[in-house]
Amino acid sequence: MNYGFVTEYWPMYLSGAGVTLLLALFTVLFGFAFGILFAFAKLSKRKWLSLLASAYIEIVRGTPLLVQMLIVFYMLPTFGVNIPNLFGIAKFGDYTLVVIALVINSSAYIAEIIRGGIQAVDKGQTEAGLALGMSQSLLMRKIILPQAIKNILPALGNEFIVIIKESAIVSVVGIVDIMFAAQQIRTATYLPFEPLIVAAVIYFVMTFTLSKIMNYVEGRMKQDATH
């Protein structure tokens, strides 16, 4: 094994890691926003809305991310969805398309996380709130969600980690993330494994750090909860 190449190629890994982290970050942010929408749609008393959300979630969770991403990446431009290169970022359109695909995917999982977190709150809390004359929205905002967030946040951190790993798939459409960088380095150096192992180490350092941070936050929240 020969790891001397790292001294020459580390800038490619670094920028790849930046791309991976940014993609994951935007995916979690938008995935969270849409996840909230889909979760409430699924919990809605309007049957059609609940069914629509359920169908979306089931379909997304029942099909591979790779397929979803290729469909979005090649189909949207064919149907005339052309995203210009905004903010002076080269390939901004490509980045946007893969984020859309990742958001479509992760929002379904995040919706289930949020729905589960809300439903895990004791039903008695809802009854107590209603009995005190609260409206549904006041009850949700001030009683249910503050309690649900304790169930939701840890799972959301976990989803962030999953997205960091799964986002490696964007390399197949030419987004220069960690994985793509590793492939380029393999070609350039004729080294078959070492660049991949370095990529794995980078992914692991990122996800392990994140999970440690999440553990810390979770521990703090538990402390707050017990007072």
Added chain:
Amino acid sequence: MLHIKDVNKSFGKHHVLKDINFHVEQGEVVAIIGPSGSGKSTALRCLNGLEVHDSGTITLDGEVLTHDNAMVLQDIRMKMGMVFQNFHLFPHMTVLENITFSPIYVKNIDKEQATQQALELLARVGLSDKAQAYPSQLSGGQKQRVAIARALAMEPEVLLFDEPTSALDPEMVNEVLQVMQELAEQGMTMIVVTHEMGFAKEVANRIVFMADGEIVEVAAAKKLIEQPQTKRAQAFLANVLK
């Protein structure tokens, strides 16, 4: 002030309330007793709309309970406080916040006034020193007294109690019953689903005996406990007073 007329309720095929009729006058304390599964709690939960009754009318001060109009429903719920078997305090709020939340956010009372009132209520239930505590730091009996204070803070016209002492350790039952007795003496209108026959007899004006989803017997409290007229009430009381 509270009229319940021909109320029916089914869960699927199970007919849990059959033509329930009764009324409660202002200042009256009514105990609902009966075997498990007789529909007592369901009847109580229909009164403030936590369960949706299938037919019949529930009227409070001339206002008919409906599930089609959220404003009317909310208004009736504000006038009917409820105390649950398992307290259902809000765990992320202090005792004080538990009590002041609804007055502030639902009734739009200003915070200072709501706090003042909450502290008076806490004194009334003997928990002045617990204002800043969280529910997890309280005993069962203390939680239930806070729950009573929380319900009282909305200044309801009627208080509903759903087996308020059933989840308590035996040594804590009395502190809660005592608070309830004081409320009754101060003229609070109360409907209490309970298994505490002593309390029902001493504190209630009237007792409603339910079995199999029907009201079997209604009488003055002492009379129903000491001389039940129906076979089913006799059998039930013979069993629980043994």
